[in-house]
Amino acid sequence: MISNKKYFITLAGAVIIVCAAFAGGIELGYRGLSLTSKSTIQQIIKGNSTQAVSFQPLWTVLQDLQDNYIDAGSINAQQEMYGAIKGAVASVGDPYTVFFDPKAYKDFSTQLSGSFQGIGAQMALKNNLPTIVSTLQGSPAKAAGLFSGDEVIKVNDSDVTTLSLDDVVSLIRGAANTQVKITIYRPSANKQMDFNITRAQIDVKSVAYSEKSFSNGKKYEE
Numbered sequence: 377m378i379s380n381k382k383y384f385i386t387l388a389g390a391v392i393i394v395c396a397a398f399a400g401g402i403e404l405g406y407r408g409l410s411l412t413s414k415s416t417i418q419q420i421i422k423g424n425s426t427q428a429v430s431f432q433p434l435w436t437v438l439q440d441l442q443d444n445y446i447d448a449g450s451i452n453a454q455q456e457m458y459g460a461i462k463g464a465v466a467s468v469g470d471p472y473t474v475f476f477d478p479k480a481y482k483d484f485s486t487q488l489s490g491s492f493q494g495i496g497a498q499m500a501l502k503n504n505l506p507t508i509v510s511t512l513q514g515s516p517a518k519a520a521g522l523f524s525g526d527e528v529i530k531v532n533d534s535d536v537t538t539l540s541l542d543d544v545v546s547l548i549r550g551a552a553n554t555q556v557k558i559t560i561y562r563p564s565a566n567k568q569m570d571f572n573i574t575r576a577q578i579d580v581k582s583v584a585y586s587e588k589s590f591s592n593g594k595k596y597e598e
Contacts, residue, residue: 434460471501480542494549495556496578497522505529505537506544508560512578520573523562530559552577 438456442448458477465475496515497508508526511518529537531547539547548556558571 479546492549492578492580493552494575494578495520495522495558495573496576497548499528499541499545501541502527506539506541512580515578516573516576520571522558522560522571522573523564525564526560526562526569528558529561529568530557532557533559550575 441451441456445451455477458475462475462477465473495517496512497517498510498512499506500509501507506528508517508522508524508528510524511522528544528548529535531544534547536544536547548558550556552575554575556573556575558573559568560571561568
């Protein structure tokens with residue numbers, strides 16, 4: 377993944393542009409659309425129409441949260457909007473089309489830079505569970521004994537099975553020399569295991585290579 381920096385940067389940029397346009401449409405809805413009006417994303421963004429869409433459910437839910445949530449004062453309106461956009465992007469069903477809020481985008485950019493602080497494990501969603509895909513050579517994750525296929529079920533004793541992959545990664549990452557407790561289920565052994573791992577500075581090589589020699593003694597890399 378790291379070796380495809382340009383692809384991911386282009387993808388992230390395209391998604392952010394689309395989501396920014398969608399967010400602008402929602403903002404216009406707050407300012408001018410009535411709860412009973414029907415419009416389309418295309419109408420709001422471009423001024424043309426192909427599909428009728430009612431935004432009433434969105435406005436109704438947001439208002440219900442403000443009116444009825446037990447701790448309405450703690451609601452972060454900006455996070456509500458990011459959540460709505462994230463859900464809209466996720467609804468297309470493409471695992472490579474995602475929305476990054478500012479924090480997620482910063483984390484993504486850090487990963488592309490090839491240097492970050494954490495445990496050095498690559499993760500993905502498998503069977504809707506955050507799962508270890510691989511551990512980097514020389515990383516704390518590899519030294520601790522995490523394996524490919526390990527399903528992460530808790531981080532610092534908090535259940536993470538219902539969180540997004542980005543949220544789980546954010547919980548696992550942290551400053552070098554700090555500890556994180558990760559609870560996994562290992563299907564191959566049919567057991568649950570706890571790992572207390574000390575985070576470190578992780579420097580990722582964009583391309584893995586090794587040096588070999590021809591029979592004539594000349595060296596080459598592959």
